Amino acid sequence: MFAMKAPLAALQALLPRRVRTAAWPRWILPALLAVCAAGPAQALRIKEVAAVQGVRSNQLSGYGLVVGLDGTGDQTNQMPYTTQTLANYLQQLGIGLAPGAAAQLQPKNVAAVIVTAQLPAFAQPGQTIDVNVSSMGNSRSLRGGTLVATPLRGADGEIYALAQGNMVVGGAGASAGGSKVQINHLSAGRIPQGAQVERAVPTALHSGESIQLGLNASDFQTARRVAQAINARLGAGLATALDGRTVQVRAPADPGARVDFIAELEELPLEPSTPPSAKVVINARTGSVVLNQSVTLGPCAVAHGNLSITISATPLVSQPNPLSPGQTVLAQRNDISVRQEPGSVIALPAAAQLADLVRALNALGATPGDLLAILQALQAAGALGAELEVI
DSSP states (O other): OOOTTSOHHHHHHHSOHHHHHSOOOTTHHHHHHHHHHOOOOOOOBGGGTEEETTOOOEEEEEEEEEEOOSSOSOOTTTOHHHHHHHHHHHHHTTOOOOTTTGGGOOOSSOEEEEEEEEEOTTOOTTOEEEEEEEEOSOOSOOTTOEEEEEEEEOTTSOEEEEEEEEOBOOOEEEEETTEEEEESOSSEEEEEEEEEEOSOOOOOTTSSSEEEEEESSOOHHHHHHHHHHHHHHHOTTSEEEOSSSEEEEEOOSSHHHHHHHHHHHHTOBOOOOOOOOOEEEEETTTTEEEEOTTOEEOSEEEEOOOEEEEEEEEEEEEOOOTTOSOOOEEEEEEEEEEEEOOOOEEEEOOBOSHHHHHHHHHTTTOOHHHHHHHHHHHHHTTOEESEEEEO
């Protein structure tokens, strides 16, 4: 492929003669030349495999009240903390309740909630962030509610934001006469831009003579490639791979120059990497199986049969004779059957490519649940050339 700086005449000479001499519209030939002049696809950049350590978000959480519900709040006789919180809030507003009156409160329009948020890096006081609101009691719905001012605290116990506002609940429901219809989830909602930052989190971005890049995944090869790319483009000896996850880079001391340096550093392309290590990831809860392109299979033989147990219950009614003193008795008869399907031995050839491995596993006709056991047995037998990870 050629760069866009190549002369137009040189690019035009590369086209076949019948293409160059044909009576094309004026816009066709420049379009063809632009396609030929397009460079290769953009390579992987450092910002996509690593991030500057210390530049991260922080979790915030708080406890509050949602008011204004349409009779779908907490049942306070079962959730005493809702009543206690409401009494404490009224006391802060200067409304004192008589002794014992707080326990008699039965509000149906109030719900106790947990409020969570993510405080982005470099967030400053006055900026707004989104918050999530989740019911912690037995409220049937938070739809239409308003969150009362709730302080959001960090892991150190300090208040970093204050949340308040009308909730957006992406669901609906109705019930009558014992019947109920519900769409989506009604016990959680969101308040866009519902919290205002009150305190900034200090970062160590401008301290020290160097910055550290943390890789998204631990890999010595990737760490070496990142250090080599920085040294080749920005200067020899700037970057050093400390381990399989950390790369130390010397950076300018001036804050403005350091920001420019990091911006340029993140855009540096990386050399094409070697294929990743072979790995099979199994989700035992959902039955999902994911294999990467490096997984191989050695020659082996597999036999797999299904065992099914069926239990059926049939109700029986014992009716006494007419005019007899007996009583009608309801009994139950249980039928249990066990069926084991025969499993034939299937020879699986060696598979050096992912497509061949998938074709060989499909030949077994196993369900995803059975495939979990087969893959574990293949690895135990030494026929599966991959690391098995169960999540």
